[in-house]
Amino acid sequence: MKVVVTGAAGLLGRYAVSRLRASGHQVLGLTRGGVGGHTATDYSVESLAVLLRGADAVVDLAYSRPVTSHHADVTRTIVVGTNVLEAAARAWVRTVVQASSVEVYDPDATRPFREDSPTTPRSPYGMAKLTVERWAQLDAYLEIRTVSLRLSSLIGSGECTGWPVAAYLRDEASARPPHEPPGTVHDLLHVADAARAIELALLTETAVGPVNIVGPHLYSPAQLAQVVDEELHGTHAPPGTWTEPPWRLAEEAVDCSLARRVLGFVPEHDVRSALRERRAAHASGGGCLPARDRAVARTVS
Numbered sequence: 602m603k604v605v606v607t608g609a610a611g612l613l614g615r616y617a618v619s620r621l622r623a624s625g626h627q628v629l630g631l632t633r634g635g636v637g638g639h640t641a642t643d644y645s646v647e648s649l650a651v652l653l654r655g656a657d658a659v660v661d662l663a664y665s666r667p668v669t670s671h672h673a674d675v676t677r678t679i680v681v682g683t684n685v686l687e688a689a690a691r692a693w694v695r696t697v698v699q700a701s702s703v704e705v706y707d708p709d710a711t712r713p714f715r716e717d718s719p720t721t722p723r724s725p726y727g728m729a730k731l732t733v734e735r736w737a738q739l740d741a742y743l744e745i746r747t748v749s750l751r752l753s754s755l756i757g758s759g760e761c762t763g764w765p766v767a768a769y770l771r772d773e774a775s776a777r778p779p780h781e782p783p784g785t786v787h788d789l790l791h792v793a794d795a796a797r798a799i800e801l802a803l804l805t806e807t808a809v810g811p812v813n814i815v816g817p818h819l820y821s822p823a824q825l826a827q828v829v830d831e832e833l834h835g836t837h838a839p840p841g842t843w844t845e846p847p848w849r850l851a852e853e854a855v856d857c858s859l860a861r862r863v864l865g866f867v868p869e870h871d872v873r874s875a876l877r878e879r880r881a882a883h884a885s886g887g888g889c890l891p892a893r894d895r896a897v898a899r900t901v902s
Contacts, residue, residue: 610637649688682733757792791870
């Protein structure tokens, strides 16, 4: 299969390109300005339509992770996502896999979230992703099989993790023990699992529309801080830190039965495996996990 991947130099893009090539697919990676040695594009419809000619599918991973809630970032997410759909239609590409987000759901809706749960996002990123999802439902794009993978927050080796793990890594870099900040229970999806879900969505002709893809476990902020401390330094929080069971199934919050039934997807990695990969990369001189005497700013992705 000939696959074009937008956002190929990003965390998820790198994993997806690597996995698809290892599986024997012909992959063309696109980045703004040719970052990472990939083909350059300005993500205009005209540029994309030329680059998508002859492709069997496009995987849209540009802006697959929230950066800020700034209006410009939200606008770019929507414009690039809708441009990819228009370019795919012009180039007669029949399959599009989008990196969407579980942030599209109404946080006050009944749990667990299912693909037909209310979508009234409260974050700019969730609103942007939902807009791109709904754009694919317009008449002009109905002949395209579009799969919108609603991903939870990503974690993986190869770069600094984003929220919420980054807060604990900053503590580690400053020799401060992880503490329990205010926050809600959440899950993290290993980027390798997200890349596998992308390949399954490409190959499964019956897959269409939104599909939830999340990690295996739910962690409270205190539990996540404890996991970071244990895996990176082998220390343990004082007694009483754990106020809940060590973890709960993520499907208590987000239902993934459709992913299992249609894609055959179940997560194979967890937060601990991602942190072990990062520790190994740091020990070999790679990755970005900081030593305690390095600048805290270098831990922020």
